[in-house]
Amino acid sequence: MESLFADQDFLEKNSGNNFADIILPVPIPRMFTYRIPKNFQSEIQIGQRVIVQFGKKKILTGIIGKVHNKPPQAYEAKPILDILDVQPSVNPLQIRFWVWMAEYYFCHIGEVMFAALPSGLRLSSESKIQANPNFDLESSPYPLDTREELILEALENQNELSYEDCEKILGVKTIHPILKSLVAKEAILIFEKVQEKYTPKVETRIRLVPAIAKDKNALQAVFEAVQGKPKQESILLKYLRDIPVFNKPHLNEKGLDKATLLEEGDSESSLKTLIKNGVFESFKLVVNRIEEEEPEREASALSSTQQAALEEIKTHFETKQSVLLHGVTGSGKTEIYIKLIQEVLESGSQVLLLLPEIALTTQIVSRLKQVFGSQMGVYHSKYSDNERVEVWNGVLSGRFTFVVGVRSSIFLPFDSLGLVIIDEEHEPSYKQFDPAPRFHARDAAIMLAYFHQARTLLGSATPSFETYFNATQGKYGYVQISHRFGEASMPEYHLANLSADRKKNLLKLDSTRLLREKIQNALENQQQIIIFQNRRGYSPYVQCEDCGWAAECVQCDVSLTYHQFAEELRCHYCGYKEKVPQTCPACGSSQLSTQGMGTERIEESLSLLFPEARMGRMDLDTTRNKYGYQRLLDEFAAGQIDILVGTQMITKGLDFGKVTVVGIWDGDRILNFPDFRAGERAYQQITQVAGRAGRRDIKGQVIIQTRNPENDLFEKVIRGDYFEFFRQEMFDRKKFFYPPFVKLVKITTRHTDFKVAEKAAHALHHQMANLPVKKIVLGPEKGIIARIKNQYQFESLIKLDKAGNTQSVFKEGLSKILEELQSVPEFRSVRWIVDVDPN
DNA sequence: AGCACGCCGACT
DNA sequence: GTCGGCGTGCTC
Numbered sequence: 054m055e056s057l058f059a060d061q062d063f064l065e066k067n068s069g070n071n072f073a074d075i076i077l078p079v080p081i082p083r084m085f086t087y088r089i090p091k092n093f094q095s096e097i098q099i100g101q102r103v104i105v106q107f108g109k110k111k112i113l114t115g116i117i118g119k120v121h122n123k124p125p126q127a128y129e130a131k132p133i134l135d136i137l138d139v140q141p142s143v144n145p146l147q148i149r150f151w152v153w154m155a156e157y158y159f160c161h162i163g164e165v166m167f168a169a170l171p172s173g174l175r176l177s178s179e180s181k182i183q184a185n186p187n188f189d190l191e192s193s194p195y196p197l198d199t200r201e202e203l204i205l206e207a208l209e210n211q212n213e214l215s216y217e218d219c220e221k222i223l224g225v226k227t228i229h230p231i232l233k234s235l236v237a238k239e240a241i242l243i244f245e246k247v248q249e250k251y252t253p254k255v256e257t258r259i260r261l262v263p264a265i266a267k268d269k270n271a272l273q274a275v276f277e278a279v280q281g282k283p284k285q286e287s288i289l290l291k292y293l294r295d296i297p298v299f300n301k302p303h304l305n306e307k308g309l310d311k312a313t314l315l316e317e318g319d320s321e322s323s324l325k326t327l328i329k330n331g332v333f334e335s336f337k338l339v340v341n342r343i344e345e346e347e348p349e350r351e352a353s354a355l356s357s358t359q360q361a362a363l364e365e366i367k368t369h370f371e372t373k374q375s376v377l378l379h380g381v382t383g384s385g386k387t388e389i390y391i392k393l394i395q396e397v398l399e400s401g402s403q404v405l406l407l408l409p410e411i412a413l414t415t416q417i418v419s420r421l422k423q424v425f426g427s428q429m430g431v432y433h434s435k436y437s438d439n440e441r442v443e444v445w446n447g448v449l450s451g452r453f454t455f456v457v458g459v460r461s462s463i464f465l466p467f468d469s470l471g472l473v474i475i476d477e478e479h480e481p482s483y484k485q486f487d488p489a490p491r492f493h494a495r496d497a498a499i500m501l502a503y504f505h506q507a508r509t510l511l512g513s514a515t516p517s518f519e520t521y522f523n524a525t526q527g528k529y530g531y532v533q534i535s536h537r538f539g540e541a542s543m544p545e546y547h548l549a550n551l552s553a554d555r556k557k558n559l560l561k562l563d564s565t566r567l568l569r570e571k572i573q574n575a576l577e578n579q580q581q582i583i584i585f586q587n588r589r590g591y592s593p594y595v596q597c598e599d600c601g602w603a604a605e606c607v608q609c610d611v612s613l614t615y616h617q618f619a620e621e622l623r624c625h626y627c628g629y630k631e632k633v634p635q636t637c638p639a640c641g642s643s644q645l646s647t648q649g650m651g652t653e654r655i656e657e658s659l660s661l662l663f664p665e666a667r668m669g670r671m672d673l674d675t676t677r678n679k680y681g682y683q684r685l686l687d688e689f690a691a692g693q694i695d696i697l698v699g700t701q702m703i704t705k706g707l708d709f710g711k712v713t714v715v716g717i718w719d720g721d722r723i724l725n726f727p728d729f730r731a732g733e734r735a736y737q738q739i740t741q742v743a744g745r746a747g748r749r750d751i752k753g754q755v756i757i758q759t760r761n762p763e764n765d766l767f768e769k770v771i772r773g774d775y776f777e778f779f780r781q782e783m784f785d786r787k788k789f790f791y792p793p794f795v796k797l798v799k800i801t802t803r804h805t806d807f808k809v810a811e812k813a814a815h816a817l818h819h820q821m822a823n824l825p826v827k828k829i830v831l832g833p834e835k836g837i838i839a840r841i842k843n844q845y846q847f848e849s850l851i852k853l854d855k856a857g858n859t860q861s862v863f864k865e866g867l868s869k870i871l872e873e874l875q876s877v878p879e880f881r882s883v884r885w886i887v888d889v890d891p892n
Numbered sequence: 893a894g895c896a897c898g899c900c901g902a903c904t
Numbered sequence: 905g906t907c908g909g910c911g912t913g914c915t916c
Contacts (some may be wrong), residue, residue: 074916079894084916108894108914110894124916881911
């Protein structure tokens with residue numbers, strides 16, 4: 054008996070770890086066990102990317118999550134096909150973070166993986182065709198037509214062909230039927246060729262042949278040789294201007310990019326001649342897509358207020374993981390960040406600075422770049438796949454010790470974070486809601502920092518009430534800067550009464566007399582004006598003036614949004630679009646008009662009222678492409694625009710001394726936000742927009758157009774009394790059970806059949822009511838938008854007690870409930886979407 | 893989520 | 905007779 058155990062023990066210890074649990078980017082709530090072939094066993098590591106077959110057809114990139122030696126009981130494990138990384142692309146800390154995120158945000162680890170890995174690190178597979186070696190044309194029972202023969206002929210010269218190749222060979226668009234027929238006749242084989250998506254950037258470089266570069270006489274001889282050949286001479290001079298081979302001989306090694314060398318109109322043929330004559334040589338070089346830049350500037354000296362804040366932050370960090378820096382707009386938070394970042398980098402740790410997406414293209418990034426140069430990586434949503442992979446690999450290799458990025462940059466492979474800064478901490482865009490994981494980047498970043506034993510600094514001029522609450526509870530340290538940097542004073546607020554003006558007939562194209570006067574005044578003094586329009590929950594649409602018909606989406610219960618620049622109607626929920634009809638589809642009338650006031654309409658109105666002013670508009674439409682945003686900013690900064698009309702994005706990072714007037718076109722819209730955060734959001738928006746006004750020597754003017762000037766929210770904003778506002782709001786939230794006093798979970802039930810969706814939502818409601826946790830379950834209610842993409846939806850809101858293990862008990866119970874409901878035949882195709890901490 | 897397998901209607 | 909509709913079950 055004993056010896057048998059001993060043998061088994063011996064076997065287990067020495068049989069090696071021949072199985073791996075692998076995270077795959079699929080929405081199935083578990084890892085998958087694969088067999089590690091003998092030849093890979095010594096090199097396998099957690100976090101490596103591997104290739105596996107999944108199901109019958111799919112080839113996927115997976116991440117090794119766990120290595121062990123327990124063969125699965127119920128099935129035979131498939132083998133790992135290949136290992137993609139020598140060094141893991143993902144570190145164990147990240148895997149812990151993924152696991153946490155999947156649990157907390159109630160999603161599958163595969164979904165987290167999918168969100169975390171840049172798609173360039175996943176594989177692409179392309180179908181290729183190959184000649185079937187067993188095929189013999191002579192003995193084949195099936196005759197081939199000429200097109201099929203052409204393909205086979207091509208395969209005699211080339212080992213493999215892609216679909217595209219075949220299309221070119223035959224000059225047809227749809228190649229699939231022909232290939233299918235060839236497969237049926239067993240003439241060819243189709244297989245999947247798996248490739249890394251990421252491709253290094255390769256430049257053609259030109260350099261002086263070393264013998265010439267080292268020898269003045271040789272160079273002299275070359276110059277004599279090109280005499281009377283001005284084109285060649287010009288290239289040679291250009292090269293020596295950029296690469297002074299005798300002063301800086303090392304520069305010649307990497308030479309000059311061919312495109313740069315020829316960019317001043319020099320011809321390629323002249324260069325070819327020079328290469329042929331042995332003057333230059335051409336070679337290939339792998340280069341970084343993200344350019345190297347040396348720091349140009351020192352960090353600025355801090356003012357005494359800033360210095361004091363910095364010291365205070367550091368003191369808090371001695372005892373607290375997180376600190377809230379509450380600094381009014383213009384208080385110079387960036388400079389404080391810079392000092393802190395420098396200190397952490399010098400200590401050898403990494404730093405992550407999170408910014409909301411629209412703030413990332415602005416001055417703050419170029420300011421940071423000036424100080425930190427090429428050790429700083431930028432992680433953008435507008436970056437290409439290849440660029441993202443370079444940032445990822447740059448963090449892995451240590452090239453980037455500091456990253457500035459959007460919410461998804463929390464997934465980068467940091468291994469020793471010392472500090473995470475979340476700027477504009479209150480921004481709702483930090484919450485991801487469309488595909489799972491529905492995470493809040495601020496909260497996730499705090500957890501990430503905790504895993505790294507790093508510090509977190511939350512910065513905002515208008516902190517979210519959750520964060521401020523944590524500060525008042527002593528959970529976060531709290532540092533306040535209540536003065537603007539330099540001399541700038543706080544702006545002056547005016548409420549412009551829309552109703553009163555309308556009655557007195559003073560309204561012109563929806564603008565009040567007060568707003569017009571302030572604009573006029575600013576224009577006369579060569580000052581700039583910003584007009585803000587909140588677009589949330591509201592967009593311009595087209596309506597028939599005769600019958601009242603309005604264009605609606607075919608798949609969703611919403612009206613279509615009018616986009617002037619493309620003369621199109623679009624659905625903001627599913628992306629459906631159509632041309633604006635000439636006549637009303639319902640009654641045939643041609644009296645179609647645009648309703649509602651988008652930024653486009655405001656721009657139009659203002660240019661009618663101020664024909665001499667130069668207008669600019671900044672919204673999703675005008676900034677869609679990579680440089681649209683920057684171009685507008687540059688024009689505005691250069692004073693080429695007098696009035697800038699824009700949505701949320703103008704509240705971010707604009708810092709121009711010539712803006713003295715900020716107009717809020719429709720203040721009421723800001724008030725009517727349909728949830729418990731309405732007041733908080735209104736306060737934040739107005740304060741943020743107002744922060745753009747009057748930053749240097751001139752006092753800013755903020756004009757809010759409203760029908761409800763008596764609303765006390767305006768009064769609180771005008772008094773700038775964040776604390777009083779917070780206090781009152783907390784009173785209500787406690788009374789009505791809202792965060793931060795409870796934890797919210799929103800569950801959406803979706804189905805194509807209204808009745809089924811309703812029934813499923815109610816079934817869920819009843820099941821949840823039985824869970825043994827302290828909670829309040831609201832709903833189910835018909836979604837604010839009843840139907841999206843042809844799916845009807847119902848929403849339930851659960852308020853969980855924050856104490857103890859309520860959350861984990863609830864989530865476990867919820868998993869079981871959903872599993873059971875999903876197995877009811879009727880609810881088979883019902884979709885449930887769970888959103889933890891919804892916006 | 894895909895994708896294959898399987899069982900019932902309108903077409904060559 | 906077949907192509908193809910989408911219900912349902914599975915993926916190591």
